Amino acid sequence: MKITIITLVVLLGLILAGLKFRGSFSATIDKSSEEHFESLYDLQSESLTGETVDLDKYRGHVVLVVNTASKCGLTPQYEGLESLYREFSPQGFVVLGFPSNDFLGQEPGTSEEIALFCSENYQVTFPLFAKSKVKGAERSEIFQLLTAELEEPTWNFTKYLVSKDGHVVARFAPRIKPDHPDLRGSIEQELAVGSIPD
Numbered sequence: 001m002k003i004t005i006i007t008l009v010v011l012l013g014l015i016l017a018g019l020k021f022r023g024s025f026s027a028t029i030d031k032s033s034e035e036h037f038e039s040l041y042d043l044q045s046e047s048l049t050g051e052t053v054d055l056d057k058y059r060g061h062v063v064l065v066v067n068t069a070s071k072c073g074l075t076p077q078y079e080g081l082e083s084l085y086r087e088f089s090p091q092g093f094v095v096l097g098f099p100s101n102d103f104l105g106q107e108p109g110t111s112e113e114i115a116l117f118c119s120e121n122y123q124v125t126f127p128l129f130a131k132s133k134v135k136g137a138e139r140s141e142i143f144q145l146l147t148a149e150l151e152e153p154t155w156n157f158t159k160y161l162v163s164k165d166g167h168v169v170a171r172f173a174p175r176i177k178p179d180h181p182d183l184r185g186s187i188e189q190e191l192a193v194g195s196i197p198d
Contacts (some may be wrong), residue, residue, distance in 0.1 A: 030073035039166030046130040051125045062190040066068045067134040069107040069156035080178030085126040095126040100134045
């Protein structure tokens, strides 16, 4: 009987020690994960054509991240986003489009269908990425970063402005059109900030 009790005590001690170690290991993982999310330019994403894109290539640019959809009442904003991109890109500005089917299934297409739709209907030349989740617990790493301190997208064409050093500086609601003075003014203000050193 004594051996059985001693054995149980030893086993219980080993189990508790294992749980303690597991907890400290999880905390370490979480900490490194938080460091990974310091800047948009620390992340990667899959392009619409299936290539891995290191967002560090946009470091030093002002970036407008937009969750897009092809079958939405706001879809014509593609035209305004393309106009913004063409106007400001010589100054170091880029629009990054992230198609999402999160809102009433308004982006049901494949990557090929999305690319064809955007090209034929709106002559989109700014970078588009693979369809992803932009809200809820399963949202992509990029949208986890964008919404760490700001509201999640409430609909298609929510816009997040990111500074040259990769930090989110503003959120614009879906119905704020690309030519809205507040959005344009914020872009111009960020572009006026000095270049970020390599």
